[in-house]
Amino acid sequence: MRALNGDLIPQKKKISIATHALHYGTGAFGGMRAIPDPQQAGTMLLFRADRHARRLSQSSRLLLTDLSEETILS
16 A cells, blocks of 8 residues: 555555656557547547557557557557
């Protein structure tokens, strides 16, 4: 267990500060922006998904991992 904002959080529910990717930059992270679709309830509209997929794919190649843009977008 560890503390987060005064609450105890089980270690397995959060990324540990001892994670290699945090200390040495050996991870690729990507986030996508989306807004709710006003025309169809329960769906989201992605913002520039193709560009995001390209950046994440390039980052994964630098880490010698094969993550294609098609895989990200599927």
